[in-house]
Amino acid sequence: MSEQFSNAFNFKEWSEERLAQVEQALKQGIDAQAPAGLGNAMRYSVLDGGKRLRPLLVLAAAQAVGVDLEAATVSDQPSALAAIHAACAVELIHAYSLVHDDMPCMDNDVLRRGKPTVHVKYGEAQALLAGDALQALAFEFLTPQDASTEVSVQAAQVGLLARAAGYEGMCGGQAIDLASVGLPLNEAQLRQMHLLKTGALLRCSVQLGAVSAGKPNTQVFEALSNFAQALGLAFQVVDDVLDVTADSATLGKTAGKDAASDKPTYVSLLGLTEAQKFAEKLYAESLAALDASGLSANATAALRALASQVVQRKN
């Protein structure tokens, strides 16, 4: 690395350290006492898979508001533990939503992250139960029984996550998605669907990190929320682009699925080139929101790096 970049943020090192913390906490969260079939299905759904974008957003936002996540001291710091617990919680909600979405009565998908989906491997009943138990486990993570985090932070995080996951958020977006197959949605309707379906949980991820040391000032909280909202939509636009430009092996899931199932997407609505431009525009919006936060470039380095990853990803 040249001298001039020696102070630059090392995203690879940062994300590897953070993910190691999340993986360890997730592993400890599903203990050996779980009934074998259920425990295995839960672990299969959550461990060793996925990009962990949401947990990284939680931790990057926590760091932006000053939470120290260094591994050596994390166990003594309530705000660091609250951030790591929230990182696990949001990943558990994401994981349960994938398990249920893949089921035959929803998307009926057999491949996820290059592996058989949970209902293919463990049966539909276990997949249904595993999803249900993963959702509950998310709220367990937010309310540790050892007084290691502040109850005010616990309550705030639960409130944010429950609303982002439920009918005003992710489940609501899923319902709109279900109802819109084969319908000619306009851009406003498509945006609204995605703001709920995937956007709510991505936005919540940033908010969970932002409140992990207590409620931040309104300017910071709003700016980080706006960052996440733009990024969440960018994420979806890129998803739609990759669905037509990438192959199944690269994606780790069935490519071309949206077009085949006649679902409205940004590509079907805007065309491929305009969809790609729209993703760039949203990326710029997300960075502008960070500028408006009043936080230092150093504080928001991890958030900026994540935003870049979202737009440039290949799967």
Added chain:
Amino acid sequence: MSEQFSNAFNFKEWSEERLAQVEQALKQGIDAQAPAGLGNAMRYSVLDGGKRLRPLLVLAAAQAVGVDLEAATVSDQPSALAAIHAACAVELIHAYSLVHDDMPCMDNDVLRRGKPTVHVKYGEAQALLAGDALQALAFEFLTPQDASTEVSVQAAQVGLLARAAGYEGMCGGQAIDLASVGLPLNEAQLRQMHLLKTGALLRCSVQLGAVSAGKPNTQVFEALSNFAQALGLAFQVVDDVLDVTADSATLGKTAGKDAASDKPTYVSLLGLTEAQKFAEKLYAESLAALDASGLSANATAALRALASQVVQRKN
């Protein structure tokens, strides 16, 4: 009413007043902004149906530890609101579990409370989503955004409910149930399954009420938990008895289902007469636990009345 009973606890009046509070709160909890299909499926699952045993246990336990639930003053009292929110939350978890249990990949039941099950009426995808959203809504109820309840109570209630609902509780019991169809369980194994599958949520109901004014002393909390644990098992034994003694019209669900599906039950294990005696024994145990709480007979009147209802119910 004769003079000598004029001070007796009027369960009918008490439960009608309490249920009106719960119904009103539940109705307000699913607002008109919900996507139509999802909102309707959620309301269908939750409103105007069921015995509301769990909410009543929450409120009876809250009353036992001194929470004043009188309708005129309830909105000014954080502990009363925390109890009512928890009553809704536990009913939402119960409702979601029924929606998912009835689905084709689980029990494949078409009749519930005398009406078509949710997936029959709204389709499997909406039933899956509605269940998921109802679980999230339970945690929304426990974390109101208007600072009307104490954050320490919110955090405690979320911690209790998440653990009772998840893999260490209800979902874990379901998984054992799934794995045990056709297997010759002994009484200890059957008890363990039911302690999780239905017992965890019933016990949690009492605990949620008991913490709604802050953590009670250990003697009271343990005694109320023991009460609920015995009652929860009694509830299941009575369920098994009714499955063979009542008809579908009275039950509002398909009678004889357990025997037909070769599921182990207390009746198949002990025989009908012994199962009935066992329910009585558990009922006596539950009352003995209340005696050990040190709470007055007046304070525990509603809990005693509910225990009696559980054992004497005909559906």
